[in-house]
Amino acid sequence: xxxxxxxxxxxxxxxxxxxxxxxxxxxxxxxxxxxxxxxxxxxxxxxxxxxxxxxxxxxxxxxxxxxxxxxxxxxxxxxxxxxxxxxxxxxxxxxxxxxxxxxxxxxxxxxxxxxxxxxxxxxxxxxxxxxxxxxxxxxxxxxxxxxxxxxxxxxxxxxxxxxxx
Amino acid sequence: xxxxxxxxxxxxxxxxxxxxxxxxxxxxxxxxxxxxxxxxxxxxxxxxxxxxxxxxxxxxxxxxxxxxxxxxxxxxxxxxxxxxxxxxxxxxxxxxxxxxxxxxxxxxxxxxxxxxxxxxxxxxxxxxxxxxxxxxxxxxxxxxxxxxxxxxxxxxxxxxxxxxxxxxxxxxxxxxxxxxxxxxxxxxxxxxxxxxxxxxxxxxxxxxxxxxxxxxxxxxxxxxxxxxxxxxxxxxxxxxxxxxxxxxxxxxxxxxxxxxxxxxxxxxxxxxxxxxxxxxxxxxxxxxxxxxxxxxxxxxxxxxxxxxxxxxxxxxxxxxxxxxxxxxxxxxxxxxxxxxxxxxxxxxxxxxxxxxxxxxxxxxxxxxxxxxxxxxxxxxxxxxxxxxxxxxxxxxxxxxxxxxxxxxxxxxxxxxxxxxxxxxxxxxxxxxxxxxxxxxxxxxxxxxxxxxxxxxxxxxxxxxxxxxxxxxxxxxxxxxxxxxxxxxxxxxxxxxxxxxxxxxxxxxxxxxxxxxxxxxxxxxxxxxxxxxxxxxxxxxxxxxxxxxxxxxxxxxxxxxxxxxxxxxxxxxxxxxxxxxxxxxxxxxxxxxxxxxxxxxxxxxxxxxxxxxxx
Numbered sequence: 001x002x003x004x005x006x007x008x009x010x011x012x013x014x015x016x017x018x019x020x021x022x023x024x025x026x027x028x029x030x031x032x033x034x035x036x037x038x039x040x041x042x043x044x045x046x047x048x049x050x051x052x053x054x055x056x057x058x059x060x061x062x063x064x065x066x067x068x069x070x071x072x073x074x075x076x077x078x079x080x081x082x083x084x085x086x087x088x089x090x091x092x093x094x095x096x097x098x099x100x101x102x103x104x105x106x107x108x109x110x111x112x113x114x115x116x117x118x119x120x121x122x123x124x125x126x127x128x129x130x131x132x133x134x135x136x137x138x139x140x141x142x143x144x145x146x147x148x149x150x151x152x153x154x155x156x157x158x159x160x161x162x163x164x165x
Numbered sequence: 166x167x168x169x170x171x172x173x174x175x176x177x178x179x180x181x182x183x184x185x186x187x188x189x190x191x192x193x194x195x196x197x198x199x200x201x202x203x204x205x206x207x208x209x210x211x212x213x214x215x216x217x218x219x220x221x222x223x224x225x226x227x228x229x230x231x232x233x234x235x236x237x238x239x240x241x242x243x244x245x246x247x248x249x250x251x252x253x254x255x256x257x258x259x260x261x262x263x264x265x266x267x268x269x270x271x272x273x274x275x276x277x278x279x280x281x282x283x284x285x286x287x288x289x290x291x292x293x294x295x296x297x298x299x300x301x302x303x304x305x306x307x308x309x310x311x312x313x314x315x316x317x318x319x320x321x322x323x324x325x326x327x328x329x330x331x332x333x334x335x336x337x338x339x340x341x342x343x344x345x346x347x348x349x350x351x352x353x354x355x356x357x358x359x360x361x362x363x364x365x366x367x368x369x370x371x372x373x374x375x376x377x378x379x380x381x382x383x384x385x386x387x388x389x390x391x392x393x394x395x396x397x398x399x400x401x402x403x404x405x406x407x408x409x410x411x412x413x414x415x416x417x418x419x420x421x422x423x424x425x426x427x428x429x430x431x432x433x434x435x436x437x438x439x440x441x442x443x444x445x446x447x448x449x450x451x452x453x454x455x456x457x458x459x460x461x462x463x464x465x466x467x468x469x470x471x472x473x474x475x476x477x478x479x480x481x482x483x484x485x486x487x488x489x490x491x492x493x494x495x496x497x498x499x500x501x502x503x504x505x506x507x508x509x510x511x512x513x514x515x516x517x518x519x520x521x522x523x524x525x526x527x528x529x530x531x532x533x534x535x536x537x538x539x540x541x542x543x544x545x546x547x548x549x550x551x552x553x554x555x556x557x558x559x560x561x562x563x564x565x566x567x568x569x570x571x572x573x574x575x576x577x578x579x580x581x582x583x584x585x586x587x588x589x590x591x592x593x594x595x596x597x598x599x600x601x602x603x604x605x606x607x608x609x610x611x612x613x614x615x616x617x618x619x620x621x622x623x624x625x626x627x628x629x630x631x632x633x634x635x636x637x638x639x640x641x642x643x644x645x646x647x648x649x650x651x652x653x654x655x656x657x658x659x660x661x662x663x664x665x666x667x668x669x670x671x672x673x674x675x676x677x678x679x680x681x682x683x684x685x686x687x688x689x690x691x692x693x694x695x696x697x698x699x700x701x702x703x704x705x706x707x708x709x710x711x712x713x714x715x716x717x718x719x720x721x722x723x724x725x726x727x728x729x730x731x732x733x734x735x736x737x738x739x740x741x742x743x744x745x746x747x748x749x750x751x752x753x754x755x756x757x758x759x760x761x762x763x764x765x766x767x768x769x770x771x772x773x774x775x776x777x778x779x
Contacts, residue, residue, distance in 0.1 A: 015449065015450045015451040015458040016450050016451060017450075017451035017452070017453065017454060017455050017456070017458055018240070018263075018453050018454060019235060019391075019454055019455075019456065022234075022235040022240070022454055023235065023384075026235070026380060026384065029374070030376075030380050031374035031375060031376045031377075031380075032233060032234050032235060032374070032375040032376075032377070033270065033372070033373070033374045033375060035270075035372045036374070043450075045309075045346045046346060046347070046448075046462060046474055047447065047448035047450055047462045049450055106372065129391070131391060131394070131395060131456035131458075132458070
């Protein structure tokens with residue numbers, strides 16, 4: 001499961017422009033409406049910005065929370081699948097999600113979350129449109145690799161600075 | 166008709182009643198949105214000749230044609246209109262951030278607020294639900310506190326708030342409306358109009374869809390527009406930001422310094438965009454649906470102004486930097502922060518403080534008037550304190566709160582000579598004595614001294630014309646710029662993206678893809694002219710004559726003393742040449758009144774009685 005890809009944000013790069021929300025709602029609903037977006041941007045004033053969407057948790061709390069067994073996680077790619085016939089929009093999953101990444105479809109009254117734009121050949125629209133390259137389709141495995149590389153680079157730098165100093 | 170909601174919300178603060186009106190496709194096509202809607206709604210809803218603070222003066226919010234879509238940098242623009250207390254003519258200001266999209270998603274394109282509430286209120290638009298909420302506990306609060314308190318008491322962090330601060334409550338002539346912490350509908354004193362109505366804020370939350378006529382085609386075009394936005398056309402805004410202008414204008418001898426006593430500033434390096442970005446900018450963030458993101462947030466980390474935070478642009482940096490002779494960016498940032506919190510326009514306020522400094526140095530006002538402040542050019546601390554005094558109307562701040570025109574009339578003793586204003590509205594950051602096409606743009610600007618109604622400095626700065634000379638042909642250039650900007654302000658497109666667009670044809674194409682209403686580039690150009698003329702008819706109706714299309718006495722009499730543009734000024738004769746050329750190009754009389762033929766050509770016959778006979 002560690003290798004499943006999901007959309008991750010680099011908060012330092014995120015400028016809070018909400019283009020991801022606009023393209024997501026357009027991709028999924030053919031209208032502009034951030035309320036329908038499955039990725040949501042939060043700005044904490046004055047200047048903290050980050051987009052959050054489904055992180056494809058292992059043992060997802062949303063699936064556990066659903067009293068009607070309407071949610072299950074895809075074994076193939078880890079996304080959460082919604083059975084529209086079972087979901088009654090009660091919102092337990094919305095509360096259970098630590099990242100606020102589940103939204104309620106305003107018309108169908110069922111929950112929706114990121115499906116990685118499964119029907120889209122080019123992959124997630126938000127990643128493609130992010131002008132800041134703040135969004136990436138990555139996996140926990142790759143993120144941890146990056147973290148290790150960065151940590152080692154910092155160590156080496158500090159050591160070199162120590163030597164030359 | 167897509168994107169447009171077709172709805173106008175009318176709110177009467179005196180009775181507490183509201184009603185919804187509609188408009189049709191014909192109205193939409195003729196006036197587009199933004200400034201077109203704003204001017205049209207104002208001329209139709211305001212009784213001729215009423216005072217700006219009369220309850221009958223409507224405060225009007227409008228969104229642009231493409232607000233709520235992902236057209237780059239245009240996602241959340243909106244405009245505010247009313248009769249201006251500064252000019253007693255057209256009051257017009259724009260803002261962005263996130264408020265505009267929220268209004269459209271709530272289901273309205275235009276909000277008309279009339280009357281006066283018996284006690285402080287705020288308007289709360291929650292999709293279809295419209296309520297007046299008690300704001301007694303918010304009166305006296307800063308704009309930031311107001312925004313936070315409203316969100317908290319209504320329990321929704323996505324509510325957008327356009328609020329006044331103490332400046333608007335105190336009817337300061339440069340009071341503004343602030344939204345999303347850092348964005349202001351800044352110019353022409355519209356915050357004071359809200360204050361006169363006991364209206365503290367307009368809070369909005371919208372959840373409705375914004376549909377477009379041709380989603381697939383629009384997305385395809387957007388892809389291209391977004392790429393252009395990442396290219397050289399917007400590099401300045403994405404990197405140094407508009408403060409890059411400080412060194413550019415200083416080198417051209419066109420940087421207003423010490424209340425227009427000089428056109429170059431010896432401390433320019435220390436208030437430059439370069440210095441700002443290296444020492445103070447902590448984050449660059451964006452408005453809704455913007456691939457350019459230009460919002461440079463600057464913070465002061467040490468010294469007497471430690472903790473100050475503001476969004477910094479060229480204009481306020483000019484106004485509190487060179488204009489006040491201050492070369493300390495920390496003081497500049499603090500002054501802008503105060504302007505935001507107290508809800509007063511950072512451009513106008515800086516110009517007023519600069520005027521106060523010249524008065525002080527000339528002995529027209531004293532330490533007794535300033536509450537002990539040594540209000541000399543270069544004194545950053547005194548400048549910062551004076552900003553607060555203007556907003557709170559303390560000491561001489563009470564006089565300065567009337568704007569440089571009102572203040573100079575009270576102070577007298579020749580101070581009118583250096584009151585840098587046009588039509589009662591303070592000058593902005595271009596030294597027009599050495600930018601003479603731009604000087605014409607300023608003289609005829611419908612909202613008083615302003616660069617944003619025409620942008621005609623480009624002709625001068627790029628050497629396409631001789632910037633030190635005048636000729637009657639400049640009128641046509643300014644007219645073209647104004648009509649073009651009318652379209653930008655109607656769609657409402659961000660002017661920082663102005664050079665990514667391939668002319669009227671491409672904007673017309675976007676308009677049609679978004680709204681589904683057929684539009685050609687030629688029709689759009691004509692619409693720009695229609696809006697310019699309607700604005701003129703409004704101003705003529707409210708008393709504007711040729712005399713009002715003027716320049717400050719200092720611009721007409723005192724040559725620039727040093728620098729690249731040394732010796733340059735705009736003589737009365739030159740101004741007349743410029744005005745005649747402009748009026749002729751416009752099809753107006755030499756008194757600046759639209760002629761019948763022009764009025765009819767533009768489909769404005771309903772306003773023919775305001776125009777000239779014959």
